[in-house]
Amino acid sequence: MSLQSKLESGKFAISCECGPLKGTDTTELMENVEVLKGKVDAANVTDQQSSVMRLGSLVTSALLVKAGLEPIFQMTCRDRNRIALQSDLLGAWVLGIKNVLALTGDLPALGDHPGAMGVFDLDSVTLLRAITRLNEGFDMTGNELTGKPAFFPGAVVKVESNTEASTELQIAKMQKKVTAGAKFIQTQAVYDARSFEKFIKRVEKFNVPVMAGIIPLKTAAMAKYMNASVAGVHVPDDLIAKMEAVAKEDRAKTGIQIAADLIKQMKPMCQGVHIMAIGWEKRVPQIIAEAGL
Amino acid sequence: MILSEQKPFDEILGYLEKDKSVFILGCNGCAQSSGSGGPEQVAEMKDRLTEAGKNVTGTKVIDFLCGKALVKSELKGKVDQLEAADAVLVLTCGIGVQAVAASVNKPVYPGCDTVNLGGSRGEWEGSERCYECGQCLLYYTGGICPLTACTKSLVSGACGGANNGKCEISPDRDCGWELIYNRLKERGLLDRLAEIIEPLDHKKIMPRPEMMSTSRYALEQSDKEVKA
Numbered sequence A: 001m002s003l004q005s006k007l008e009s010g011k012f013a014i015s016c017e018c019g020p021l022k023g024t025d026t027t028e029l030m031e032n033v034e035v036l037k038g039k040v041d042a043a044n045v046t047d048q049q050s051s052v053m054r055l056g057s058l059v060t061s062a063l064l065v066k067a068g069l070e071p072i073f074q075m076t077c078r079d080r081n082r083i084a085l086q087s088d089l090l091g092a093w094v095l096g097i098k099n100v101l102a103l104t105g106d107l108p109a110l111g112d113h114p115g116a117m118g119v120f121d122l123d124s125v126t127l128l129r130a131i132t133r134l135n136e137g138f139d140m141t142g143n144e145l146t147g148k149p150a151f152f153p154g155a156v157v158k159v160e161s162n163t164e165a166s167t168e169l170q171i172a173k174m175q176k177k178v179t180a181g182a183k184f185i186q187t188q189a190v191y192d193a194r195s196f197e198k199f200i201k202r203v204e205k206f207n208v209p210v211m212a213g214i215i216p217l218k219t220a221a222m223a224k225y226m227n228a229s230v231a232g233v234h235v236p237d238d239l240i241a242k243m244e245a246v247a248k249e250d251r252a253k254t255g256i257q258i259a260a261d262l263i264k265q266m267k268p269m270c271q272g273v274h275i276m277a278i279g280w281e282k283r284v285p286q287i288i289a290e291a292g293l
Numbered sequence B: 001m002i003l004s005e006q007k008p009f010d011e012i013l014g015y016l017e018k019d020k021s022v023f024i025l026g027c028n029g030c031a032q033s034s035g036s037g038g039p040e041q042v043a044e045m046k047d048r049l050t051e052a053g054k055n056v057t058g059t060k061v062i063d064f065l066c067g068k069a070l071v072k073s074e075l076k077g078k079v080d081q082l083e084a085a086d087a088v089l090v091l092t093c094g095i096g097v098q099a100v101a102a103s104v105n106k107p108v109y110p111g112c113d114t115v116n117l118g119g120s121r122g123e124w125e126g127s128e129r130c131y132e133c134g135q136c137l138l139y140y141t142g143g144i145c146p147l148t149a150c151t152k153s154l155v156s157g158a159c160g161g162a163n164n165g166k167c168e169i170s171p172d173r174d175c176g177w178e179l180i181y182n183r184l185k186e187r188g189l190l191d192r193l194a195e196i197i198e199p200l201d202h203k204k205i206m207p208r209p210e211m212m213s214t215s216r217y218a219l220e221q222s223d224k225e226v227k228a
Helices: A003-008 A027-036 A057-067 A082-094 A124-136 A164-180 A193-206 A220-229 A237-245 A248-269 A281-290 B009-015 B030-034 B039-051 B068-074 B076-084 B094-103 B176-186 B190-194 B223-227
Strands: A013-018 A042-045 A071-076 A099-103 A152-157 A184-189 A210-214 A272-275 B004-006 B021-027 B055-062 B087-091 B108-110 B112-114
Touching: A003 A013, A013 A027, A013 A281, A027 A057, A027 A281, A042 A057, A057 A071, A057 A082, A071 A082, A082 A124, A099 A124, A124 A152, A124 A164, A152 A164, A164 A184, A164 A193, A164 B176, A164 B190, A184 A193, A184 A272, A193 A210, A193 A248, A210 A248, A220 A237, A237 A248, A248 A272, A248 A281, A272 A281, B004 B030, B009 B039, B009 B087, B021 B030, B021 B039, B021 B076, B039 B055, B039 B087, B055 B068, B055 B076, B068 B076, B068 B094, B087 B094, B094 B108, B176 B190
Parallel strands: A013 A042, A013 A272, A042 A071, A071 A099, A099 A152, A152 A184, A184 A210, A210 A272, B021 B055, B021 B087, B087 B108
Antiparallel strands: B004 B112
């Protein structure tokens, strides 16, 4: 069953992340694909995440199609203008890619080519509108297409914010994303089921399936780093203490247990989970099993 | 006001690698205010180049190097020193360097880089900046420009990068969209946040062709007038 059919029929869906590496060696990527196939409904393919130059998400998504794992093609507005974005979307459809996750993208200054120009000709909202328009058979300026795609577009939202303005801006933007055509939402990593519940209550009215973001903790240091440096991620102190308390050889087990518990707590409130394993792709099946999915 | 800063000395020496002698020009306008090409910096440059083995045939600081008529008249008394130089080093903004290059039949080198002021048109205390986008969006954003206040110039709202109200690019920079949110809230205009703004028309953001061929500076005369 495709991600779209699952979410549209109200079933609980599981997605994970496949990040291409820097270079042409796809061995590890394809190993991960084999492990994840049949365990998840779809896998996000990141688009030069954190503005670090890598093998591209369009090509990698096509590799996933070929290998039999449904991709969610992540598309940022950082590197392409509206002509290239629309053209790559047409290309994606021709290559058998159905799910597109529309993102604004990080600033190039934060990546490994800090002098690169950040394009941002479109942003997540206007990219979603462009995708919707292509689905209708037209490009952004109203020219008719010969053959049209039928993408299943999605978007992301940050659940945790530390200012009122940021919280409200995220919700206002989520509404715009849905208006512009987003059919599903994946969230930034959540570590507190109560804040997730608060968030879900606010966005219920948008009537769009939400997949809760999960990043398994590997160490307490990782949690502290994310709290300090990753906007929209907040690991509560009790989880950090839990990670600190366990012996080194049991850390992975505890991190996976925490992730599985969070999934169990949030499952009744949402329509799916999006597991971002960050190097632990091969352990995703274990997280899914522990969560009882 | 145009802000300029002096290039690294090694870069300037690199330009002059094949030249034995040089004439230095400075500007008493913006470059003087920038501390990059006023009388003090011209004298200093003369010393450094002399020390580096170059023959400085002469120097001159002109009120506004961007005015070609002014450049020509002010340099009349310096013709011999100019003639004796292999090249001319100009300590001012890009307009001044181009005005000198158009007026003096010598290799003319820039001694400064012109700094992009991101829409500022002067050295003032305020934080307001205009992007000159040709499609003013201030109605939607509570009178705060998203193109200059947001690092990514986003028109659809905040990205996910803000932390404690600050932009991910620097803890010193406010998230422009949080400023916009707070302003809209204060004025009772939060419904404006729901408006989806069309992608920018970059035809309007690019300088018009006629704007790229004249400085439009009040002191400048048109090329026609200078020729006459």
